[in-house]
Amino acid sequence: SQQGEEDPQALSIQEGENATMNCSYKTSINNLQWYRQNSGRGLVHLILIRSNEREKHSGRLRVTLDTSKKSSSLLITASRAADTASYFCATDTHTDKLIFGTGTRLQVFP
Amino acid sequence: NAGVTQTPKFQVLKTGQSMTLQCAQDMNHNSMYWYRQDPGMGLRLIYYSASEGTTDKGEVPNGYNVSRLNKREFSLRLESAAPSQTSVYFCASSVLQGGDGYTFGSGTRLTVV
Numbered sequence: 001s002q003q004g005e006e007d008p009q010a011l012s013i014q015e016g017e018n019a020t021m022n023c024s025y026k027t028s029i030n031n032l033q034w035y036r037q038n039s040g041r042g043l044v045h046l047i048l049i050r051s052n053e054r055e056k057h058s059g060r061l062r063v064t065l066d067t068s069k070k071s072s073s074l075l076i077t078a079s080r081a082a083d084t085a086s087y088f089c090a091t092d093t094h095t096d097k098l099i100f101g102t103g104t105r106l107q108v109f110p
Numbered sequence: 111n112a113g114v115t116q117t118p119k120f121q122v123l124k125t126g127q128s129m130t131l132q133c134a135q136d137m138n139h140n141s142m143y144w145y146r147q148d149p150g151m152g153l154r155l156i157y158y159s160a161s162e163g164t165t166d167k168g169e170v171p172n173g174y175n176v177s178r179l180n181k182r183e184f185s186l187r188l189e190s191a192a193p194s195q196t197s198v199y200f201c202a203s204s205v206l207q208g209g210d211g212y213t214f215g216s217g218t219r220l221t222v223v
Binding site: 004033035040041042043044045048088090097098099100101102103 | 114143145150151152153154155158168169200202210211212213214215216217
């Protein structure tokens with residue numbers, strides 16, 4: 001069964017708008033990570049947030065983590081057409097391996 | 111740096127045939143992983159190797175075997191391919207098992223007919 005579930009499954013926005021995607025998980029974690037996957041390519045690591053952190057920034061990315069609600073959000077500000085991709089959350093659940101969610105497909109229109 | 115290299119990129123097999131997917135990393139990472147990706151299913155872990163000489167089953171190991179040949183290489187073998195194994199396979203590596211970002215290969219698209 002999937003540990004992480006992203007919401008929404010698909011998101012379409014215009015360039016310049018912000019994109020927010022959410023991830024919920026079931027069990028306690030060491031950390032939570034976000035990855036991007038362009039069509040037909042491998043996944044690229046974006047950002048990692050540890051269980052004792054509440055917010056983290058990297059460029060136009062902002063990640064929040066609420067361990068009491070077992071949820072995380074990824075905000076991409078001022079979206080660009082090049083941000084079009086699928087985004088996955090992945091949780092490290094004290095088991096030496098990452099468990100991935102089912103992903104959010106983001107489409108950014110020029 | 112090449113990162114994580116997977117071969118082949120594409121493969122078509124007939125049911126019952128066998129093949130080995132190769133993966134090599136040049137980042138001196140300790141841990142390596144094999145995932146499969148199916149539409150709407152995200153990535154599911156097949157096998158992983160926390161360190162050279164060790165391998166462990168993931169979520170969907172049936173029908174697969176792995177070999178951690180050395181620190182650099184981690185291969186995935188399908189002994190008798192089935193249509194249900196049609197998927198995109200990704201190899202990944204990390205410095206620390208589960209505790210750091212993974213580096214992924216570009217994938218192998220396998221079709222079993």
